[in-house]
Amino acid sequence: MTLNDTLDRRLLHQETAVGAGAQLLLLALLGSAMGLGLAGWLTGLAFALVTWAVLTRALSRSWLRSFGAANRVTLARATLVGGVTALVADSFESPRPVTVLVALTAVALILDAVDGKVARRTGTSSALGARFDMEVDAFLILVLSIYVSMSLGPWVLLIGTMRYAFVAAARVLPWLNGALPPSTARKTVAALQGIVLLVVGAGILPQWPALTAVGMALGLLLWSFGRDIRYLWRVRNVPESEVFASPRHTAADAVRHSSAA
Structure with missing residues (x-):
């Protein structure tokens, strides 16, 4: 050196x-x-x-x-x-x-x-910068989901833990680490999680509108992850170079709102 x-x-x-x-x-x-x-x-x-x-x-x-x-x-x-x-x-x-x-x-x-x-x-x-950004995003969503769960119930934790559950599943099912095409919908859903949890956590919404907002955010996140998982399953045996020629993305990006990756 x-x-x-x-x-x-x-x-x-x-x-x-x-x-x-x-x-x-x-x-x-x-x-x-x-x-x-x-x-x-x-x-x-x-x-x-x-x-x-x-x-x-x-x-x-x-x-x-x-x-x-x-x-x-x-x-x-x-x-x-x-x-x-x-x-x-x-x-x-x-x-x-x-x-x-x-x-x-x-x-x-x-x-x-x-x-x-x-x-x-x-x-x-850089790969390190993108990963650093993603981890900060994911942890903030986890912490916000914990905070909101204190008023709306433990089911809200599904939003914060979904990315970590996906990472754990990818250790058992390596095809989940496959490449995904860039997606504006994925980024939009990711951004929505933080915004909804922030608004609800601020206590400016009555109980039922708050429950509805967080429920819709969770539904969109489940849809986003589900769509990406289905895609990765379909292309699991296809060489990455033949899928698309764009920068590498993973389904874990569904919890981040940065386009740095």
Whole structure:
């Protein structure tokens, strides 16, 4: 490894350390402003530690020489998601006003449309960046589904856990890892999940409209996954090069709203 490579690695690790520091700062601000409880602190700290460890390990295995502006945006989103996670965990101990949680979630969802554009404009798209973006999206949906399930029932968790169930199934059924063509419908359904969960979590809808909205979002997500699974089954024995000549996508993309992949 050359001196330049060593310096590049150090800079990459510094980026992840800055992200962890930003997460701790956000937790401190939430603690001072809202009196974050023990569950919120422990969950937020665990999120920061796991994010730092996983991202550092992924960067060490990648060929990236620079973290890149797009990944910095995604890292900022991950920090916001960490704050949302801490607030949701804290809400199990004592209900609190949802204003801050809604604000953090809204900014995270807005930035989801930014990192992909930044990656394309700067020519810094990468497999690691797309995976990082997808994991942040998926975890935010999971956390929001947990929060909404406290008022609407555990069935809402199906929205947040569907992607993880699909990943688990793909370990047993490798054909589920096959390539999928790009789909505007898939991206639209993915975006809708976060928006609906945010609106319902904000408590601005009466009970029945909230149930209807989340039920429709879940139905669309089931349709999206079902359509992709049927496609992957049909082409399971066809070489990928003969299916289509476009960038690789997977059915797990159904939970993300970024076009960076």
